Amino acid sequence: MQVVEAHGAKIPAIGFGTWNLDGETCARGVAAALDIGYRHVDTAAGYRNEDRVGEGIRAAGVPREEIFLTTKVAPEELEEKAFLASVERSLKLLRIDPVDLVLIHWPSKTIPVADTIATLNKVKQNGWTRHIGVSNFTVKLLDEAWAATDEPLVTNQCEYHPYLNQDKLRAACFGHGMCFTAFSPLGRQVVLQDPIIVALAKKKGRTPAQIVIRWDLQQQGTITIPKSSNPEHIRSNFDVFSFSLDDGEMAAITALSKTHMQRVANPPAVAPDWDTK
Ligand SMILES: NC(=O)c1ccc[n+]([C@@H]2O[C@H](COP(=O)([O-])OP(=O)(O)OC[C@H]3O[C@@H](n4cnc5c(N)ncnc54)[C@H](OP(=O)(O)O)[C@@H]3O)[C@@H](O)[C@H]2O)c1
Numbered sequence: 001m002q003v004v005e006a007h008g009a010k011i012p013a014i015g016f017g018t019w020n021l022d023g024e025t026c027a028r029g030v031a032a033a034l035d036i037g038y039r040h041v042d043t044a045a046g047y048r049n050e051d052r053v054g055e056g057i058r059a060a061g062v063p064r065e066e067i068f069l070t071t072k073v074a075p076e077e078l079e080e081k082a083f084l085a086s087v088e089r090s091l092k093l094l095r096i097d098p099v100d101l102v103l104i105h106w107p108s109k110t111i112p113v114a115d116t117i118a119t120l121n122k123v124k125q126n127g128w129t130r131h132i133g134v135s136n137f138t139v140k141l142l143d144e145a146w147a148a149t150d151e152p153l154v155t156n157q158c159e160y161h162p163y164l165n166q167d168k169l170r171a172a173c174f175g176h177g178m179c180f181t182a183f184s185p186l187g188r189q190v191v192l193q194d195p196i197i198v199a200l201a202k203k204k205g206r207t208p209a210q211i212v213i214r215w216d217l218q219q220q221g222t223i224t225i226p227k228s229s230n231p232e233h234i235r236s237n238f239d240v241f242s243f244s245l246d247d248g249e250m251a252a253i254t255a256l257s258k259t260h261m262q263r264v265a266n267p268p269a270v271a272p273d274w275d276t277k
Pocket residue numbers: 016017018019020042043105135136157158182183184185186187188189192207209210225226227228229230233234236237265
């Protein structure tokens with residue numbers, strides 16, 4: 001399994017995304033992913049499925065120490081007391097303590113970054129998580145976060161796929177020694193219809209999703225967390241280690257964002273002033 005390292009964290013390069021998965025579908029999906037070989041699972045308090053994610057992890061029977069588990073604190077819970085209570089609740093629902101990574105899910109629009117980062121530091125110092133990081137932070141917010149933190153921030157989890165150029169933000173993450181976690185890596189299916197990606201998939205005898213996931217994996221410091229509720233997609237999305245894209249193929253996919261700029265996750269109530277509009 002390919003692993004990305006940052007500030008002492010060793011994070012499997014493919015994670016199983018669980019947004020929009022609930023009930024039995026979630027528990028079964030997590031268990032199936034772990035059976036296939038995924039060793040990284042991404043959830044959040046806001047997904048309201050942590051109990052089912054924990055259930056899936058236990059059902060798979062993979063030793064806990066082999067699994068990298070991320071959860072997140074919702075933007076409405078970033079005041080210190082609510083923040084700490086949110087993480088304690090996550091650990092209880094998951095029935096896993098500690099987790100590997102706790103992220104601030106979206107930056108607060110009202111509480112200063114220095115305050116939310118101070119609480120995030122406490123979460124690590126309390127022993128509730130091995131690592132901490134952020135999500136949906138811009139270059140400016142990252143700089144503020146690093147100025148305020150005592151503990152290293154290992155990743156910034158942000159939207160990234162062939163239709164969304166994130167060069168500036170990615171460079172800022174690497175400048176801070178962080179890795180970059182790509183969420184909605186399939187552009188919620190939008191990029192899978194792209195003619196260039198479809199043609200590449202045909203040429204290489206792969207699915208469009210495999211082409212896009214492979215494109216992520218061949219980029220420096222990049223983790224990708226595709227979500228699926230479909231057992232065949234869960235399996236094939238992980239079957240990406242026996243082929244590669246050459247420089248021309250990588251460049252053709254990267255060039256798509258020049259003509260197809262598109263953001264799929266942009267909730268106005270929480271979205272910051274993006275580096276890439
Ligand atoms: N930090 C954040 O703010 C944030 C925001 C969004 C997402 N995330 C995380 O990132 C994860 C992934 O993002 P996402 O769920 O938004 O989108 P995504 O992974 O880009 O796309 C998921 C969609 O693609 C489909 N799909 C998956 N594999 C496929 C395949 N091989 N062929 C065809 N379709 C396929 C899925 O349908 P099926 O279920 O039918 O396969 C689903 O409709 C989330 O689950 C969550 O863990 C984080």
